[in-house]
Amino acid sequence: xxxxxxxxxxxxxxxxxxxxxxxxxxxxxxxxxxxxxxxxxxxxxxxxxxxxxxxxxxxxxxxxxxxxxxxxxxxxxxxxxxxxxxxxxxxxxxxxxxxxxxxxxxxxxxxxxxxxxxxxxxxxxxxxxxxxxxxxxxxxxxxxxxxxxxxxxxxx
Amino acid sequence: xxxxxxxxxxxxxxxxxxxxxxxxxxxxxxxxxxxxxxxxxxxxxxxxxxxxxxxxxxxxxxxxxxxxxxxxxxxxxxxxxxxxxxxxxxxxxxxxxxxxxxxxxxxxxxxxxxxxxxxxxxxxxxxxxxxxxxxxxxxxxxxxxxxxxxxxxxxxxxxxxxxxxxxxxxxxxxxxxxxxxxxxxxxxxxxxxxxxxxxxxxxxxxxxxxxxxxxxxxxxxxxxxxxxxxxxxxxxxxxxxxxxxxxxxxxxxxxxxxxxxxxxxxxxxxxxxxxxxxxxxxxxxxxxxxxxxxxxxxxxxxxxxxxxxxxxxxxxxxxxxxxxxxxxxxxxxxxxxxxxxxxxxxxxxxxxxxxxxxxxxxxxxxxxxxxxxxxxxxxxxxxxxxxxxxxxxxxxxxxxxxxxxxxxxxxxxxxxxxxxxxxxxxxxxxxxxxxxxxxxxxxxxxxxxxxxxxxxxxxxxxxxxxxxxxxxxxxxxxxxxxxxxxxxxxxxxxxxxxxxxxxx
Numbered sequence: 001x002x003x004x005x006x007x008x009x010x011x012x013x014x015x016x017x018x019x020x021x022x023x024x025x026x027x028x029x030x031x032x033x034x035x036x037x038x039x040x041x042x043x044x045x046x047x048x049x050x051x052x053x054x055x056x057x058x059x060x061x062x063x064x065x066x067x068x069x070x071x072x073x074x075x076x077x078x079x080x081x082x083x084x085x086x087x088x089x090x091x092x093x094x095x096x097x098x099x100x101x102x103x104x105x106x107x108x109x110x111x112x113x114x115x116x117x118x119x120x121x122x123x124x125x126x127x128x129x130x131x132x133x134x135x136x137x138x139x140x141x142x143x144x145x146x147x148x149x150x151x152x153x154x155x156x
Numbered sequence: 157x158x159x160x161x162x163x164x165x166x167x168x169x170x171x172x173x174x175x176x177x178x179x180x181x182x183x184x185x186x187x188x189x190x191x192x193x194x195x196x197x198x199x200x201x202x203x204x205x206x207x208x209x210x211x212x213x214x215x216x217x218x219x220x221x222x223x224x225x226x227x228x229x230x231x232x233x234x235x236x237x238x239x240x241x242x243x244x245x246x247x248x249x250x251x252x253x254x255x256x257x258x259x260x261x262x263x264x265x266x267x268x269x270x271x272x273x274x275x276x277x278x279x280x281x282x283x284x285x286x287x288x289x290x291x292x293x294x295x296x297x298x299x300x301x302x303x304x305x306x307x308x309x310x311x312x313x314x315x316x317x318x319x320x321x322x323x324x325x326x327x328x329x330x331x332x333x334x335x336x337x338x339x340x341x342x343x344x345x346x347x348x349x350x351x352x353x354x355x356x357x358x359x360x361x362x363x364x365x366x367x368x369x370x371x372x373x374x375x376x377x378x379x380x381x382x383x384x385x386x387x388x389x390x391x392x393x394x395x396x397x398x399x400x401x402x403x404x405x406x407x408x409x410x411x412x413x414x415x416x417x418x419x420x421x422x423x424x425x426x427x428x429x430x431x432x433x434x435x436x437x438x439x440x441x442x443x444x445x446x447x448x449x450x451x452x453x454x455x456x457x458x459x460x461x462x463x464x465x466x467x468x469x470x471x472x473x474x475x476x477x478x479x480x481x482x483x484x485x486x487x488x489x490x491x492x493x494x495x496x497x498x499x500x501x502x503x504x505x506x507x508x509x510x511x512x513x514x515x516x517x518x519x520x521x522x523x524x525x526x527x528x529x530x531x532x533x534x535x536x537x538x539x540x541x542x543x544x545x546x547x548x549x550x551x552x553x554x555x556x557x558x559x560x561x562x563x564x565x566x567x568x569x570x571x572x573x574x575x576x577x578x579x580x581x582x583x584x585x586x587x588x589x590x591x592x593x594x595x596x597x598x599x600x601x602x603x604x605x606x607x608x609x610x611x612x613x614x615x616x617x618x619x620x621x622x623x624x625x626x627x628x629x630x631x632x633x634x635x636x637x638x639x640x641x642x643x644x645x646x647x648x649x650x651x652x653x654x655x656x657x658x659x660x
Contacts, residue, residue, distance in 0.1 A: 006323070006591045013326055020333055020348075027347050037621030040340040040347060043609040047336065051329045058322045065320060067592040073382045079375055083583060086558060090575035093566060102559060109555030113378070124552055132563075140187075142567060 006067055007059055014055035021048025081112045097146035102129045161283070164518025167212050168526055176209075176217040177523050181531045184224020189232050189542075195225035203497050211501040212516045216523040218494055223275065223527045226431070226473055227535060230267045230466060231542055235260060236557055238370035242361060242603045243431035243469040245596060246439045248369065250454065250461035257457050261399035264539045266459060267466045268532055269401075270413060274467030275528040277417035278424070278474035282521050296426055298614035299625040303635035304426075305608045308433050310642050311440035313597045321646045324597045327588075331598035334359055335605025342613070354573040362568055363578050364602050366561040368595045371582035374557045376589060377550065399539050405459045408450075412442055412463045420468030424475020431472035432603050436596075438468030474524055481505055481517055 024044035033039040085108055092101040106125040115121060136142045137155075149155035167173060180202075187198040198221045206214030229244040234251035247267065254263035296304075313324035337348045338358025349355040401409070416438040423434035442464035443454050454461045480491045480498075482505075498505055509517050535542075548556070561582075565574050585595060619625040627633045 006593075009588065009591060009593065010326065013330070017329070023348060027345060029345060030343060033343065036617075037619075038613045038616045040343050040345040042616070043612060044333075044336050044347060047329055047332050051326070051333065054322055054325045054329060058326065061322070065592075067320075067590075069590055074379050075381045076379075078381065079379045079586075082375065082378060082554075082558070083579060086562065086579050087576065089562060090572045090579065093562075093575065094570075094572055098566075102563070106555050106559055109558065110551055113551040113554060115549070115551035120552070124556070136567070145570065 004063060004066055005069070006063065010055045010058040014052060014059065017048055017051025017055060020051060021045065024048050078112060082109060085109055085112065094145065095147070097148035097150075098144045099129055099133060099146055100148045160514040160518045161522075163515050164520075164522040167515050167519035168216065168522035173213055173216050173519070173523065174526065176213055177220040177527050178530050178534070180217045180220020180222075181224040181527055181534055184221035184226075185228040185231075185531075185535065186224075187221070188225030188228020195222050195229070198222070198225040199494060199497070203500070206497065211498070211503055211513075212519045214497065214501065215494070215516060215520050218497060219520055219523055220527045220530075222473060222494075223271075223470070223524070223531055226469060227268070227271055227531055230271065230469075231264060234263045234267060234462075235542070236370060236553075236560075237373045238557065238560065239365055242365070242599065243435055243472070244465075245365065245369075245432070245599050246435040246465035247462065247469070249439065249465070249596065250456070250458045252373075253455065253457040254462060259457065261539055262401065262405075263457075263462060264542065265399040265401060265536065266405070266409065266462050268535050268539070269409065270416075270463040270466035271470040272528050272532040273409075273413045274417045274420055274470035275474055275531075276525060277414065278421040278471035279521065279525045279528065281417075281421050281471075282474050282477060282524070296631070297629065298611040298618070299629060299632040300635065301426075302608060302611040302615055303626070303632045303639070304433070305604045305611070307635050307639050307642075308436055309597065309601055309604065310639050312436050312600050313594075314440070314642050314646050320592050320594065323593045327593055327595065327598040328601040331364075331601025332605045332608070334364060334598075335602045336609070341606065341610065352573075354569075354571060354577075359577065359602075360565070360568055360574070361603060363565045363574055364581065365599055366564050367578045367581035368585040368598060370557055371561045371578065372585035372589055372595070374554045374561075375582060375586045378554060379586060379590070399536070408459045409463045411445075412460045413467050415445065416442065416464045416467035417471045420471030421475040423468070424472030425478045431469040431476070432600065434472035434475075435465035435469040436600055438464040470528075477520065477524070481509055481520070 021044075024041050024047075027041040027044065029039045029041060085105060089101055089105040092104075103125045106129070107121055110121045110124070133144060133146075137144050146155050168177075183202075184195065184198050188195065199218050202218055202221050206217055209217070226243060229239060230247045230251070233239040233244040233248040234255055237248050237252040239245045239248050251263045251267065254260070254266075309328050313321060313328055335358070337355055339346055339349075339356055346356055419438050419441060420431070420434040423437060424431065439461060442460050443451055446454075446458075446460050450458060450460060476491045480495060495505065503509070503513060503516060561578070562575055565578050568574070589595060615625045616623075619628070625632065626636050
């Protein structure tokens with residue numbers, strides 16, 4: 001028997017709702033609030049039940065409009081590489097600084113997606129980020145932490 | 157009143173104030189287009205500047221920024237499917253598909269005309285009915301708001317899910333669950349934070365909207381890069397198309413704009429409702445008004461589907477000034493920031509404002525209209541240049557969208573936990589979208605989650621824990637009946653589809 005992916009997702013949502021409901025019951029409320037008509041766990045409890053109900057209905061009822069996805073045409077390699085690059089960007093943005101980490105992220109992403117126009121790759125990374133930073137930091141006065149630029153003395 | 161209007165006109169038409177509206181509209185449009193910087197941030201950035209001005213000049217500048225930022229938000233919704241603010245999420249439903257079909261110029265023009273018309277009609281309403289409308293907005297109680305929010309969520313699930321009602325309802329629940337993360341607003345008790353300090357303030361709207369819309373859209377484009385239909389879409393995405401509307405399109409808009417303006421304005425008047433609910437409800441209402449052929453086009457680039465939310469969100473912006481100016485109650489987060497600015501000027505908004513400070517009250521209303529005209533004059537000629545962003549090759553556009561999304565959230569929190577959370581949500585959203593789990597209901601639920609809980613809390617406390625508040629008041633009862641009709645219709649439709657399939 002083949003189970004549709006939508007039903008598997010609904011089953012996962014059912015489990016997630018169960019976990020949510022369990023966590024909702026664990027919320028510590030003030031003693032005087034325990035028997036109140038509404039406390040911090042009332043709304044989440046209803047949400048947990050609603051999640052269980054809708055996902056159970058989807059699992060039980062026959063699908064009126066199944067979603068067909070051709071998995072063979074999906075490009076897993078590039079997508080996963082982009083996600084990994086984003087994670088690395090997230091790790092380096094505070095340590096290295098906004099300018100360098102953003103520029104390197106952009107350069108690598110362009111290359112991963114197959115771009116080979118090196119002049120454009122350069123223009124749309126380092127100078128582009130510098131202008132964007134000037135707009136935010138210089139004109140709108142939004143502070144951007146950048147240890148690298150501070151180290152080389154560009155930023156105070 | 158006539159005297160007040162004349163004072164307002166005199167103040168609004170002074171060279172200095174006209175300049176302020178222009179600067180405000182232009183700055184607002186630019187800031188609104190940047191991810192993570194919506195009207196609220198735009199106005200907040202203007203507060204220190206306005207303190208050097210007279211109160212009316214300062215408020216006029218902020219009103220200009222407000223409208224400009226809303227239009228700027230629509231632009232990014234249409235071009236890169238990245239709504240910077242909740243009020244423009246519904247704009248992306250049909251605006252982005254239109255851009256994908258090579259009609260980006262037209263989509264932006266429709267947005268500009270609709271915004272102008274919606275804002276103008278609402279400004280006239282505001283002029284005529286502001287004092288008496290404040291009484292209407294006071295008639296809504298917590299149970300009505302709670303009902304109105306469930307109605308909004310059910311309507312969006314029914315209309316945007318294209319036959320996947322249960323999937324949409326699951327997304328509603330997921331959106332509400334995400335909104336419940338963080339400290340409880342009344343008791344400050346942490347919920348679902350798992351002792352992580354980064355979650356104690358909850359998950360930000362920008363994070364969720366960027367992850368589920370912009371980022372997951374970018375990932376989906378790469379994920380489905382080999383899909384032949386996607387390749388065709390990408391080619392048309394790079395085409396701007398004409399910005400001129402033909403007779404049929406104009407005719408459609410002429411019908412849509414008045415009804416969406418009225419709805420948007422009324423919803424905007426209700427404190428706490430704001431442009432988000434207005435735009436979603438207008439989208440749902442419009443779908444009910446059009447014929448079956450047009451109904452099929454919703455979500456695929458319908459003119460009505462784009463004009464309705466755009467008109468309504470601008471009308472609601474004007475409407476939200478009613479509770480602010482007449483009651484001192486902000487109708488949205490943005491007007492809450494403006495309330496802070498007003499108090500900073502030493503002005504107490506309330507029922508006596510238009511007697512004690514008529515020049516402020518009326519000049520703000522007048523400047524709204526002027527702002528609309530300036531926004532149209534300013535933005536229409538710029539459309540071809542703004543839309544050029546679509547001509548950017550995919551290999552550059554996708555990383556730039558990802559960069560804007562990450563920057564948007566980084567600018568709000570300055571920590572990398574939020575970036576990781578956003579990436580996680582984007583990956584999950586990409587998989588969910590692949591199997592037709594719709595994202596708009598999730599976003600609306602996320603936005604309304606806090607308000608919904610607040611109104612449920614008040615309703616249950618007033619009725620001493622009894623759920624009878626759902627049918628005690630006639631207004632609440634009518635709203636609840638509407639919900640039952642929508643759910644019943646969805647179930648009936650589901651059975652009908654199954655029967656037809658069996659027969660075939």
